[in-house]
Amino acid sequence: MNVLSANHIVKSFGKTTVLKNISFEVKRGEVLSVIGPSGSGKSTLLRCCTLLERVDSGNIVYGDLPMVQTGEHGKGIYSPGPVLQQIRRHFGLVFQNFNLFPHMSVLRNITEAPIRVAGQSREEAESRARALLSDMGLSDKERAYPCELSGGQQQRVAIARAMALQPDILFFDEPTSALDPELTGEILKVIRKLAEARMTMVVVTHEMAFARDVSDRVIFMDSGVIVEQGDPKQVIEHPKSERTRTFLSRFNGI
Amino acid sequence: MANLTWDEILRTLERMLGASVTTLELFGFTLLFALPLGLLVSFGRMSKVKPLRWAIQLYLLIMRGTPLMIQLIFFWFVLPAKSILPDSFSDQTCRLIVAIVAFSLNYAAYFAEIYRSGIEGVPSGQREAASVLGFSRGQTFFHVVLPQVVKRILPPMGNEFMTLVKDTSLAQVIAVAEMTWLAGKIQASMVSIFPVVVAAMFYLMMNAVVSKCFSVAEKRLSYYH
Ligand SMILES: Nc1ncnc2c1ncn2[C@@H]1O[C@H](COP(=O)(O)OP(=O)(O)OP(=O)(O)O)[C@@H](O)[C@H]1O
Ligand SMILES: [Mg+2]
Numbered sequence: 001m002n003v004l005s006a007n008h009i010v011k012s013f014g015k016t017t018v019l020k021n022i023s024f025e026v027k028r029g030e031v032l033s034v035i036g037p038s039g040s041g042k043s044t045l046l047r048c049c050t051l052l053e054r055v056d057s058g059n060i061v062y063g064d065l066p067m068v069q070t071g072e073h074g075k076g077i078y079s080p081g082p083v084l085q086q087i088r089r090h091f092g093l094v095f096q097n098f099n100l101f102p103h104m105s106v107l108r109n110i111t112e113a114p115i116r117v118a119g120q121s122r123e124e125a126e127s128r129a130r131a132l133l134s135d136m137g138l139s140d141k142e143r144a145y146p147c148e149l150s151g152g153q154q155q156r157v158a159i160a161r162a163m164a165l166q167p168d169i170l171f172f173d174e175p176t177s178a179l180d181p182e183l184t185g186e187i188l189k190v191i192r193k194l195a196e197a198r199m200t201m202v203v204v205t206h207e208m209a210f211a212r213d214v215s216d217r218v219i220f221m222d223s224g225v226i227v228e229q230g231d232p233k234q235v236i237e238h239p240k241s242e243r244t245r246t247f248l249s250r251f252n253g254i
Numbered sequence: 255m256a257n258l259t260w261d262e263i264l265r266t267l268e269r270m271l272g273a274s275v276t277t278l279e280l281f282g283f284t285l286l287f288a289l290p291l292g293l294l295v296s297f298g299r300m301s302k303v304k305p306l307r308w309a310i311q312l313y314l315l316i317m318r319g320t321p322l323m324i325q326l327i328f329f330w331f332v333l334p335a336k337s338i339l340p341d342s343f344s345d346q347t348c349r350l351i352v353a354i355v356a357f358s359l360n361y362a363a364y365f366a367e368i369y370r371s372g373i374e375g376v377p378s379g380q381r382e383a384a385s386v387l388g389f390s391r392g393q394t395f396f397h398v399v400l401p402q403v404v405k406r407i408l409p410p411m412g413n414e415f416m417t418l419v420k421d422t423s424l425a426q427v428i429a430v431a432e433m434t435w436l437a438g439k440i441q442a443s444m445v446s447i448f449p450v451v452v453a454a455m456f457y458l459m460m461n462a463v464v465s466k467c468f469s470v471a472e473k474r475l476s477y478y479h
Pocket of ligand 1: 013040
């Protein structure tokens with residue numbers, strides 16, 4: 001069953017078209033990796049899915065709720081605000097540079113949205129946040145502020161913050177790109193654990209070994225189009241397209 | 255000063271204590287009105303509605319581009335203060351109110367630009383994170399952006415507050431009986447520099463307090479960066 005399906009998405013910034021007719025779907029419980037060179041539109045795609053950017057045209061449907069549909073004049077028409085807000089509540093996004101709230105403690109970073117947005121009681125939100133922190137191995141850090149944590153710890157808090165709203169899909173935009181190699185491993189381990197728990201995830205990554213070993217499907221993007229998609233072993237080890245091959249040749253030794 | 259009697263000194267201090275209240279009122283009410291007004295102005299300055307943005311830019315140019323002293327004279331002559339305000343208000347009260355209006359409009363312009371730089375300085379990722387978590391625009395502003403703005407703008411705000419303390423002396427052009435106005439009057443009649451020195455000490459002490467408050471606030475917000 002598709003949790004999210006996107007069809008014929010077009011997105012431009014001024015005169016440059018960044019997404020050129022992109023179609024893909026995300027199935028429940030699957031891990032979808034998105035790989036591709038810098039500037040190919042991976043972040044823009046995630047940002048369109050999470051409503052941080054608006055598409056020019058195309059359809060995106062979450063479950064059976066339409067997010068945007070191409071109207072008569074070929075322009076994308078978004079659903080009314082309350083519907084978008086309802087959809088948004090099922091999405092989590094983890095950023096490359098964490099984007100934790102610096103003025104809030106680790107615990108409050110995680111409980112703020114459940115309390116203010118989902119209307120949970122403080123006790124409920126805090127006990128859930130503590131459980132998440134313990135999953136992330138950060139039980140001793142709940143009173144710390146983000147600036148007192150390592151990059152890897154901050155990213156784990158960011159994942160806990162996204163998980164606190166019990167999202168249906170978790171999106172990751174290069175979650176390890178701002179981290180040292182040693183810290184990259186600890187984040188990938190967390191994502192691996194989420195994958196084992198059948199969390200639906202879309203991960204933009206430059207970690208080819210991770211994409212190959214953890215994802216159920218891989219999308220290779222270049223210059224705003226999906227060049228190739230399919231089984232991770234097939235796409236990464238035996239790519240069909242020349243462009244995929246050229247891109248992957250830079251990741252020798254995976 | 256040596257030729258002043260104790261009696262003269264005490265009477266001078268007593269009169270100046272009264273004027274210091276006027277100075278404090280001008281300072282306090284200006285902040286009370288200009289701080290929130292400045293925030294609204296900064297929203298207008300950042301608005302997507304072009305005509306509003308242009309109007310605000312014109313306002314900012316006029317307020318920051320002409321002397322506050324001239325603005326005070328202008329408001330005193332243009333605002334029919336005496337006919338608008340209740341008859342029971344004394345001449346001094348009317349003058350003080352006009353001064354507060356002029357100061358508030360003038361300082362709101364400076365505060366607006368400080369707010370704007372603070373708001374624009376908060377990384378866009380903060381708003382994006384809040385948006386994906388489902389915060390409304392208002393929640394995002396008050397719980398995510400504003401607390402970080404406050405920390406960012408403390409140093410320039412401290413400067414502005416200290417300038418305001420000293421600028422209150424400009425209200426003497428429309429004969430508001432504040433510290434400097436009174437010091438000048440007493441100085442002329444007593445032929446002594448004593449009241450002027452007292453006024454200077456008063457501003458200095460007031461600014462020492464303002465400066466201390468800001469350094470305490472900065473310290474209290476230093477738990478994150
Ligand atoms: N807000 C924006 N305004 C204008 N152009 C943009 C904007 N955001 C992205 N772009 C452009 O869109 C293109 C795709 O950018 P995007 O960030 O989606 O690429 P990416 O695949 O995520 O790259 P990277 O691997 O470097 O993160 C780039 O050419 C970029 O310059
Ligand atoms: Mg990117």
